[in-house]
Amino acid sequence: MLKFEHTVIEWINDHMIYFALGFVLIVAVWIRAAGCDYVGNDYHFSLYDIPENCQSFLYRSLVGFLIERSDFIVILLKCFSYAGDFAVAMLAMLFWRQRHSRLNATAAFFLLTACLLSPVVLIYSMGGMKVDSLCMTLLLVGILCFRKKWFLPAAFAVALAAFLSPAYWPVVIVLSCLAAIKQKKEGTLSLPMAAALLCLLCLLVLSVFLENRGMDNGYFWGKLFVFNPLTRESYAGPGQWLTGMVKLYGYFFATGSLLLAFDHRKMRLPALFVQLAVLLYVGWQQTYALAI
């Protein structure tokens, strides 16, 4: 081998992580640009043609507002998803930096790759027009605010995530309960935190009234247990309910487990298999039922 080649290879090896970082960013942007005006089925089934199928009063109103005023509604909605993807990646790096006191290039590379090029993330944001990435961003912002003891902003952030997608209310409730229990055990449950929890509860009640309005202005509870929000048709059985839950929470579990896996080695394999399970499930739906 030529000496020159040795020198070049050594130089590239020393800087490989930076090349890899740049490449991943370019690929992430390129792939998203390819799908920026791709119209998935959820646009027709739940946003444009049958807006009542969209399970969020806030998001539905926002989309309706934009549809009337913009010719690029598809690209705009995709941009919301893409912004969420990059925001989740940034927040993941921020969390890493907080936990490990510094963020080196290797960690940044793997975090960016996982958050931006995870197949589940790509499917949800590029293939569809899901707002899950925005919801995840708001949840992470809420956790960040909570750690800094900014309780009210944390409550508003997680509530906003749940308003954007009511499927996230159980997540918000569970996280809030866990936080309250932890603070109580440590004896640090303060008045601002209690006020924030109360505020969250009020917002939950508001959301329930806003979201659970049927076509005849009646109310139906447990939107998560309803197969079709338009007709209030219930799930046929536990199996169908389970597949419905995978559809609702696929992104959350796939991305959440991925973020946990960075800090907990034992979570790596489970996170990988959660990704595979969601990927195969969504793909199976694609092949048979044109779900997204």
Place this chain on the structure above:
Amino acid sequence: MNPSKNRTRYPIYILLATVSVIAVSIRCLGRDIITADFENCLNLWHLDMLHAGPGIDALLAYTGDYPMPYAFIIWLLGKLPIPFLYSWKLFNVLFDFALAVTAGKVVKQLKPGHPYSFVLGFCITLLLPNVILNSGFWGQCDCVYTTFLLAAFYFWLRKKYPAVMLMLGIAFSFKLQSIFFMPFLLIAYWLERKFSILQFLLIPVTMFVMNIPAILAGYSPMITFTKYIGLTTECPWLYYYYPNIWFFYQIRPYYRFGTSPILLTVVVLLIFVLLLVKKKVRLNQENALPILLWTAYTCAFFLPAMHERYGYFMELLAVIMAIVNIRSLWIPLIMIACTLPKYLFAVGIGENPLSIQMAEAFGNSVLYVVYTCVLWSQLFQRNEHRHLLKSEKEGKAYAEI
């Protein structure tokens, strides 16, 4: 000559001869099967050149999408006094034997102390169902480029790097999916630094030499490469029957999402190379085959428009790996099981409904993920288990896979 050596060799020769006869007999059963690929493609190309005249300029009448060395072989086989169907299948069956010899030599190189290494590699390769069906029944020619890819790997094990490039050049002349070997070769170049980048130039030079008959017929010298440009856009589908991840997303439009899988493949390979460099993993006789299998498998798993036959090379590598270490037998078993229904369907045996295709894709996806986890944990573990891969004891190198 040592009489005891003669006594050991006689059973081996008898076994080789017996298996060869059996292999040929089984392939003879499929000699009259005319598949859609033969009827609509190969035979038509042969007839086009046959009717264009006796000289080599008949190659100009070639309308197929196979590279020109194949066209030349089709033209030559058309001159034999036997039906083209038989001559074409005979050519591929001969290459089955070449493939088996090469596989035997690879096994012997990886397992030098075992007296039956070559025999096992030779016999098992010849009797593999996908190998039998591919050449003798389907009339496909995947054995040709696979032989040369395997030969390239063999010469890499022997550290004869110019020969590696030569074999790879010949393989490339026959099929574009020889590119499955390139990630491994680039990793070897990067990590080992035992040969120069200039030696890669032997590949296009060899390809050019292989295309001399076409150039003599009247084609431009650039036919060597331009033939492949059309091939890359010929099949605009994400899923094209190889049971990879794109089966589950086959309705997505290729014109929009066709580049994304290619980029994702590069990213996955990049992560692998990054880890190899970071962990200072060195290629050696023990881990080379698993790494070659994984890189080729990654290409087939993520790239779009993969035909069902494109797993041929990986399936053979997996079989060789299982021969070297029986504990990895589950890999070729599942791999071949996931593509066998399509082979059978192609030769007119059974159906291949969506449910079976889904099962194939599911099985192959899980296999890929599991194999990735096992291989990566073996390569990148920080403890002394990594040194087991360098153990001198026979077979222990693959003990964990």
